[in-house]
Amino acid sequence: MTDGDPVDEVIEVIAQSATEIRRGLVGRREDADAENPSGETQAEADVYADELLADRISSIDGVRQYGSEERQETVDCGDDGLSVAVDPLDGSSNLKSNNTMGTVFGIYDEPLPAPGTALVASGWILYGPITTMACARDGTVRKYELAGDERSLVDDGITLPDDPLVYGFGGRVPDWSEAFEAFTREVESDDSLKLRYGGAMIGDVNQVLTYGGIFAYPALEDAPRGKLRLQFEGNPIAYLVEAAGGSSSDGTQSILEVEPDDLHDRVPVHVGNDELIDRLEDALE
Numbered sequence: 001m002t003d004g005d006p007v008d009e010v011i012e013v014i015a016q017s018a019t020e021i022r023r024g025l026v027g028r029r030e031d032a033d034a035e036n037p038s039g040e041t042q043a044e045a046d047v048y049a050d051e052l053l054a055d056r057i058s059s060i061d062g063v064r065q066y067g068s069e070e071r072q073e074t075v076d077c078g079d080d081g082l083s084v085a086v087d088p089l090d091g092s093s094n095l096k097s098n099n100t101m102g103t104v105f106g107i108y109d110e111p112l113p114a115p116g117t118a119l120v121a122s123g124w125i126l127y128g129p130i131t132t133m134a135c136a137r138d139g140t141v142r143k144y145e146l147a148g149d150e151r152s153l154v155d156d157g158i159t160l161p162d163d164p165l166v167y168g169f170g171g172r173v174p175d176w177s178e179a180f181e182a183f184t185r186e187v188e189s190d191d192s193l194k195l196r197y198g199g200a201m202i203g204d205v206n207q208v209l210t211y212g213g214i215f216a217y218p219a220l221e222d223a224p225r226g227k228l229r230l231q232f233e234g235n236p237i238a239y240l241v242e243a244a245g246g247s248s249s250d251g252t253q254s255i256l257e258v259e260p261d262d263l264h265d266r267v268p269v270h271v272g273n274d275e276l277i278d279r280l281e282d283a284l285e
Helices: 006-024 044-057 178-187 202-213 230-243 272-283
Strands: 031-035 042-044 064-069 082-090 101-108 119-127 131-137 140-147 149-157 164-168 213-217 245-249 268-270
Touching: 006 044, 006 082, 006 101, 006 131, 006 140, 006 149, 031 044, 042 044, 044 064, 044 082, 082 230, 101 202, 101 230, 119 202, 119 230, 131 230, 140 230, 149 268, 164 178, 164 202, 178 245, 178 272, 202 213, 202 230, 202 268, 213 272, 230 245, 230 268, 245 272, 268 272
Parallel strands: 064 082, 164 213
Antiparallel strands: 031 042, 082 101, 101 119, 119 131, 131 140, 140 149, 213 268, 245 268
């Protein structure tokens, strides 16, 4: 399957599991009568995807930890090696309406919780009309189409387009800060940019990767650290977008520079073309 490199093995296992996760969504659209550590109601599909990935990733030689948005604690797999942080099913609230979802992963060379500077690879699976995987490693972003056990490279060396096209902002408008709302109104007034927001973070970020632009889930009045999780979403997304020539920010600095305190820390997430992220940071000063 691989040459024995544990990073390659983790990526391969996640890619090969994607078809089963997608197939396993059928019949698992209802709530699981349980909450994840962030207090969100789990869908049956969340639990299914998490258990499948935990079983497979934790059995890889060279992996010492498996961490998931759906688990309070990490699964300890060995004394040393890589730590893998996963959001098994991003956007599972879209299950009932049958809209886009994804799987997000980050591979760290330090124990969790770890800063984004400890990432050695990250990526996401997008369950769209076609199942695809975007993956960043060694400063290069590649995109694959996934079908069964096959992973076909369709784009090598992806970079964000120079001319941004799309934007998407999460959270309720009444909960935005005045500074962030002012920034969004400026973006909305730009006729060259189009709104793309589908309620599944990874689908919206993938639009930015494809077309250029900005995605943000900012700090909120009732959630000053935002909604998205640093280990499972913020860091992996920031790592990939920065590898593609874009920028990330928690409002003041690269997300990759944020020091974590807890496995389930949250972080404001802003990613996209450099110029837009620079403008956003200026607006939030």
